[in-house]
Amino acid sequence: xxxxxxxxxxxxxxxxxxxxxxxxxxxxxxxxxxxxxxxxxxxxxxxxxxxxxxxxxxxxxxxxxxxxxxxxxxxxxxxxxxxxxxxxxxxxxxxxxxxxxxxxxxxxxxxxxxxxxxxxxxxxxxxxxxxxxxxxxxxxxxxxxxxxxxxxxxxxxxxxxxxxxxxxxxxxxxxxxxxxxxxxxxxxxxxxxxxxxxxxxxxxxxxxxxxxxxxxxxxxxxxxxxxxx
Numbered sequence: 001x002x003x004x005x006x007x008x009x010x011x012x013x014x015x016x017x018x019x020x021x022x023x024x025x026x027x028x029x030x031x032x033x034x035x036x037x038x039x040x041x042x043x044x045x046x047x048x049x050x051x052x053x054x055x056x057x058x059x060x061x062x063x064x065x066x067x068x069x070x071x072x073x074x075x076x077x078x079x080x081x082x083x084x085x086x087x088x089x090x091x092x093x094x095x096x097x098x099x100x101x102x103x104x105x106x107x108x109x110x111x112x113x114x115x116x117x118x119x120x121x122x123x124x125x126x127x128x129x130x131x132x133x134x135x136x137x138x139x140x141x142x143x144x145x146x147x148x149x150x151x152x153x154x155x156x157x158x159x160x161x162x163x164x165x166x167x168x169x170x171x172x173x174x175x176x177x178x179x180x181x182x183x184x185x186x187x188x189x190x191x192x193x194x195x196x197x198x199x200x201x202x203x204x205x206x207x208x209x210x211x212x213x214x215x216x217x218x219x220x221x222x223x224x225x226x227x228x229x
Contacts, residue, residue: 002163003212004192008038011186011214015044015151018071022107022147022178023051023061024154027080027223030171031060032155032188034216040064046071050147052103052174053077054084059221068092074147076100080223098127102144104177109146111180111209116145152182155218156205159189160198163207172204179209188216 005011012035015021025031036055039047040063047070054073055062064070065083072094078084087093098106099121109117118141122128132143154175157168165187167175179185187210 001161001195002207002210004161005212005214008034008188008214008216009042011035011188011212012038012042012044012151012153014184015039015042017044018046018048019044019150020048020148021050022149022152022154022174022182023049024152024173024175024178025060026052026170026173028055028060028221030155030167030173030175031055032153032186032216033060033218034214035153035155035186035188036060036063039069040067043067043069045069048072048074050074050103050107050149050178052100053079054081056080056223057083059219065093072096074098074103076103098122102127103147104174106144106147107174107181108177110148111177114146116143118142119144147181149178149182150184152178152185153188154179154185154205155188155190155216157190158193158198159187159191159210159213160193160195160207162195163187163210163213164198164203165189165205165207165210166198166202167204176204179205184211185209186211187213189213190216190218 074096156165158166
């Protein structure tokens with residue numbers, strides 16, 4: 001059985017200044033809301049964060065940006081966060097932008113124990129600067145190294161006391177691969193079940209990848225809500 005902690009603050013207690021974090025989610029969908037709020041409250045700083053994007057100005061990872069807790073961001077999209085843009089242009093934030101598929105594969109490779117792989121994405125662009133290029137069947141490919149993290153913060157709809165997780169629809173984005181690529185994976189689940197209540201064929205992340213859990217309520221904000229006038 002995996003430890004189920006009483007609060008998000010207790011769950012992130014071991015996350016230290018300068019840690020490398022993977023944070024699940026795509027936009028605001030599937031982000032570990034309570035774990036991020038706990039990091040903002042604790043004030044852990046000099047973080048390297050690996051995530052598809054960096055939340056919005058007042059929610060998600062955007063809260064850590066506001067607090068100047070993130071030193072480096074590795075992701076693929078920054079379009080919804082003005083504070084992100086400001087910190088990048090002012091030199092306050094180091095950023096590594098990647099094609100989205102490359103980011104996903106670097107994380108997946110890290111979880112699978114694959115140190116690096118070749119991809120055609122980015123050849124002939126600034127992304128290729130400083131990276132090895134090799135020809136396969138007459139076509140150039142870039143060598144990309146795998147990504148791993150000290151801690152992975154993920155969110156699931158369902159979890160059981162063995163740490164098995166099920167994600168809800170599009171919240172099954174970067175969460176499963178990040179769960180495998182973190183040395184310590186902390187899962188924020190919406191509903192916790194007894195062992196045996198979840199159908200084995202429905203499990204997305206086996207409990208072997210999860211070290212501890214919390215049960216957290218979610219606001220599930222929408223990045224940009226458009227309604228008929």
